[in-house]
Amino acid sequence: MTKRSKIPSPTIERLALYSRPLQSFVESDTPIVSSEKLAELCGVNPAQVRKDLAYFGEFGVRGVGYDAQELLREIKRILGTDREWTICIVGMGNLGMSLVENDNFRKRGYRFVAAFDLDSRKAGRRLPCGLAIQPACNIPEQVRGLGVDLGIITTPSREAQRAAELLFKANIKGILNFSATQVRAPECCIIENVDLSVKLENLVYHLETLYKGMPMK
Amino acid sequence: MTKRSKIPSPTIERLALYSRPLQSFVESDTPIVSSEKLAELCGVNPAQVRKDLAYFGEFGVRGVGYDAQELLREIKRILGTDREWTICIVGMGNLGMSLVENDNFRKRGYRFVAAFDLDSRKAGRRLPCGLAIQPACNIPEQVRGLGVDLGIITTPSREAQRAAELLFKANIKGILNFSATQVRAPECCIIENVDLSVKLENLVYHLETLYKGMPMK
Numbered sequence: 001m002t003k004r005s006k007i008p009s010p011t012i013e014r015l016a017l018y019s020r021p022l023q024s025f026v027e028s029d030t031p032i033v034s035s036e037k038l039a040e041l042c043g044v045n046p047a048q049v050r051k052d053l054a055y056f057g058e059f060g061v062r063g064v065g066y067d068a069q070e071l072l073r074e075i076k077r078i079l080g081t082d083r084e085w086t087i088c089i090v091g092m093g094n095l096g097m098s099l100v101e102n103d104n105f106r107k108r109g110y111r112f113v114a115a116f117d118l119d120s121r122k123a124g125r126r127l128p129c130g131l132a133i134q135p136a137c138n139i140p141e142q143v144r145g146l147g148v149d150l151g152i153i154t155t156p157s158r159e160a161q162r163a164a165e166l167l168f169k170a171n172i173k174g175i176l177n178f179s180a181t182q183v184r185a186p187e188c189c190i191i192e193n194v195d196l197s198v199k200l201e202n203l204v205y206h207l208e209t210l211y212k213g214m215p216m217k
Numbered sequence: 218m219t220k221r222s223k224i225p226s227p228t229i230e231r232l233a234l235y236s237r238p239l240q241s242f243v244e245s246d247t248p249i250v251s252s253e254k255l256a257e258l259c260g261v262n263p264a265q266v267r268k269d270l271a272y273f274g275e276f277g278v279r280g281v282g283y284d285a286q287e288l289l290r291e292i293k294r295i296l297g298t299d300r301e302w303t304i305c306i307v308g309m310g311n312l313g314m315s316l317v318e319n320d321n322f323r324k325r326g327y328r329f330v331a332a333f334d335l336d337s338r339k340a341g342r343r344l345p346c347g348l349a350i351q352p353a354c355n356i357p358e359q360v361r362g363l364g365v366d367l368g369i370i371t372t373p374s375r376e377a378q379r380a381a382e383l384l385f386k387a388n389i390k391g392i393l394n395f396s397a398t399q400v401r402a403p404e405c406c407i408i409e410n411v412d413l414s415v416k417l418e419n420l421v422y423h424l425e426t427l428y429k430g431m432p433m434k
Contacts, residue, residue: 009419010227016418041399043410079418080425087417094318098311103374104397104414150420157320174424176416180321182258190427192420193260194413197321199393200304201233201296202226203367203409207391208297210407 011052012079017042018049019075023107025068034065081109088114088148088172090163091155092122092133095178099152100129113146118159136166143170150174157181164191228269229296234259235266236292240324242285251282298326305331305365305389307380308372309339309350312395316369317346330363335376353383360387367391374398381408 021041025033039046053059053071056078060066076082087110089096099105100112115127120135127133134142143151151167153160153175160179167175167189174190177183185191238258242250256263270276270288273295277283293299304327306313316322317329332344337352344350351359360368368384370377370392377396384392384406391407394400402408 012419012422013415016415017412019418020412043399043408078422080421081418085417085421094311094315098315099413101311102397102413104412105417108414108418110414110417150417150424173428174420176420180319182260190420190423191260192416192423194416195234195237195321196316196319196411197325197327198230198233199409199411200302200322200327200367201236201298201325202229203391203393203407204297204302205229205295206407206409207367211390 007055011055014042014044014048014052015075015079016081017044018052019072019079019081019108022068022072022075026072030068032065033068033071035060038066084109084111085149086111086113086146087150087152088112088116088139088143088146088167088170089152089154090116090118090136090139090167091153091159091179092117092125092127093154093156096152096154097127099154100127100131110150113148114142116163118155118162136163139166140169143167143172148172150176153177153179153183155179224272228272231259231261231265231269232292232296233298234261235269236289236296236298236325239285239289239292243289247285249282250285250288252277255283301326301328302366303328303330303363304367304369305329305333305356305360305363305384305387306369306371307333307335307353307356307384308370308376308396309334309342309344310371310373313369313371314344316371317344317348327367330365331359333380335372335380353380356383357386360384360389365389367393370394370396370400372396 018038021038035046035049039049059071089100089112092115100115112129112131115131116134116136116139118136122133123135125133151172153163155163157180160177160181160183164175164183168186173188177191177193182193183191235255238255252263252266256266276288306317306329309332317332329346329348332348333351333353333356335353339350340352342350368389370380372380374397377398377400381392381400385403390405394408394410399410400408
């Protein structure tokens with residue numbers, strides 16, 4: 001088995017991707033799945049699937065396929081998603097609202113337990129999920145009190161660092177940052193920056209490659 | 218120079234990441250940037266920066282650094298973001314609303330030119346950016362008429378395929394799909410799926426690796 005920390009992030013993200021159709025197979029009582037099928041459903045090639053899984057040991061039977069339930073359990077164990085993770089979110093604009101309502105998060109075992117905004121005028125507003133928005137000054141006490149695992153920042157850029165400082169004070173060790181700015185963090189906290197426009201760049205690049213020199217319409 | 222299509226997606230996404238601080242350097246008249254500085258600002262290691270740029274030829278001077286303006290221009294040319302791309306979006310819930318208002322998209326040269334929703338009761342509603350929401354039945358004619366380059370799907374899962382079919386009819390060649398479902402597409406259309414919960418899985422994995430066996434609080 002490879003040392004966990006040596007496994008590249010793209011592999012980890014693909015393992016998470018593989019777990020999605022696997023979950024559907026398990027729910028529909030399909031016992032066996034081939035690397036070809038899994039690859040097709042995830043939009044990668046079968047050799048990539050086999051290579052990614054090989055990091056973690058021996059899976060599946062050559063010419064037969066993978067035991068869907070066993071593989072799903074293993075992937076969840078590897079990723080650490082075999083238990084529930086609690087989340088607090090700071091920044092209840094449109095993006096914050098959409099994440100709190102996101103079905104995928106709930107399905108994967110993530111549970112929003114607190115929502116904050118730096119604009120105290122939003123405090124008290126009730127969300128469809130049942131949570132009420134709290135003022136950001138409540139973060140340190142509330143987040144510690146609830147023992148929250150992860151933080152998500154969906155504030156405007158100019159407020160992101162302040163939101164992050166409040167989460168550090170609350171002893172949060174992992175943050176997903178959707179704001180358009182990099183956040184400075186102490187060593188004990190892992191920040192994962194998500195820039196949604198990067199995905200567009202990837203798409204544009206592949207379009208340019210495919211249609212270079214051809215009229216696109 | 219490597220063949221464009223052989224360059225891995227993670228490299229393309231990192232090139233897009235590098236362009237962000239480079240843009241700031243150019244705007245603040247900083248002429249030279251080292252791979253170390255660029256790496257630090259993007260949260261990757263310097264060797265990775267040098268390796269990614271090497272795919273596309275010779276950049277920079279050993280021991281000195283990169284000419285920020287030249288490197289930015291080259292990256293934009295490689296990615297195809299040296300011109301404006303027009304976008305239409307289908308699904309004006311919270312996520313759709315947040316993307317239309319996203320400053321990063323505008324800064325990178327993406328311009329929303331039409332917004333649609335499958336719920337015709339939303340039609341006519343005016344967005345902060347000035348666009349009015351249109352009913353989805355307008356997609357084929359409007360999108361062709363405006364010569365839109367890219368589509369974004371932010372509908373609920375059950376409506377994603379229908380949204381995609383309308384975009385295919387409008388001759389859209391590239392789609393960013395934020396819905397929680399995979400979309401079936403003809404060969405001539407590139408679909409890039411974005412599952413935001415995958416980013417959480419990556420974060421959780423790294424937290425588990427870092428704090429394995431240690432009490433996290």
